[in-house]
Amino acid sequence: AQSVAQPEDQVNVAEGNPLTVKCTYSVSGNPYLFWYVQYPNRGLQFLLKYITGDNLVKGSYGFEAEFNKSQTSFHLKKPSALVSDSALYFCAVQGGTDSWGKFQFGAGTQVVVTP
Amino acid sequence: ETGVTQTPRHLVMGMTNKKSLKCEQHLGHNAMYWYKQSAKKPLELMFVYSLEERVENNSVPSRFSPECPNSSHLFLHLHTLQPEDSALYLCASSQDGAGTYNEQFFGPGTRLTVL
Numbered sequence A: 001a002q003s004v005a006q007p008e009d010q011v012n013v014a015e016g017n018p019l020t021v022k023c024t025y026s027v028s029g030n031p032y033l034f035w036y037v038q039y040p041n042r043g044l045q046f047l048l049k050y051i052t053g054d055n056l057v058k059g060s061y062g063f064e065a066e067f068n069k070s071q072t073s074f075h076l077k078k079p080s081a082l083v084s085d086s087a088l089y090f091c092a093v094q095g096g097t098d099s100w101g102k103f104q105f106g107a108g109t110q111v112v113v114t115p
Numbered sequence B: 001e002t003g004v005t006q007t008p009r010h011l012v013m014g015m016t017n018k019k020s021l022k023c024e025q026h027l028g029h030n031a032m033y034w035y036k037q038s039a040k041k042p043l044e045l046m047f048v049y050s051l052e053e054r055v056e057n058n059s060v061p062s063r064f065s066p067e068c069p070n071s072s073h074l075f076l077h078l079h080t081l082q083p084e085d086s087a088l089y090l091c092a093s094s095q096d097g098a099g100t101y102n103e104q105f106f107g108p109g110t111r112l113t114v115l
Helices: none
Strands: A003-005 A008-012 A018-022 A025-026 A029-036 A042-048 A056-058 A064-068 A075-077 A086-097 A109-114 B003-007 B010-013 B019-024 B031-037 B042-051 B052-057 B062-070 B073-079 B088-092 B111-113
Touching: A003 A086, A008 A018, A018 A109, A025 A075, A029 A064, A029 A075, A042 A056, A042 A064, A042 A075, A075 A086, B003 B088, B010 B019, B019 B031, B019 B088, B031 B073, B042 B062, B042 B073, B052 B062
Parallel strands: A008 A109, B010 B111
Antiparallel strands: A003 A025, A018 A075, A029 A042, A029 A086, A056 A064, A064 A075, A086 A109, B003 B019, B019 B073, B031 B042, B031 B088, B042 B052, B062 B073, B088 B111
16 A cells, blocks of 8 residues: 655745655555645646656756655755745655556645745 | 646536536546545545546445546546535546556646535
8 A cells, every 4th residue: 555644734934945845655665756736726736756766856846855765755845935836735656566547645735935 | 728628617516416527638648537636635536547448446436427438538427416525626647557657737627516
């Protein structure tokens, strides 16, 4: 079975400060990890993914994420947050040899960036 | 139109009504998905279609009936729904197959309210 946890319902940060959104996972086999963002009244939008290789993954809109196998984590980061980054962020995992297309999503973390 | 489109964007229906949600992808993908998004809960994968064949049905009640007539179109037929079925229904598509881990592209969703 695979699962993903986002321990924070909401993250508040001031504009210009670093932003971190936490994600931990549990899979049998190699993990394939994704981050998505959802703006109000919109579908989910892909930000970045880790499949293999370098543990630091860079994605859209200045976001990056670090894969940490020992801590089973895949935290999303942005060095300097913008008000326009306020949205709902989802971590997702695929794992196992027969799990293509079968994402397991976290419950989401609401990010609020204040001016 | 580009990406993944969904119609209608909003739907209000009584418990005895029959309605259908429509999804169309313009990305040339070979897999399509239906998700249910309820507040404060992880996205729930409902159905997966690959090459127009249903490959996953996550114990969804029979009052939800999917149809995939071709690789670009996906429908979700609704009948005798319950108020707890009120949610945002998201369609997604991807280019997938065994051994691949590609991101999914989401439509804007249909906000369904069951009275």
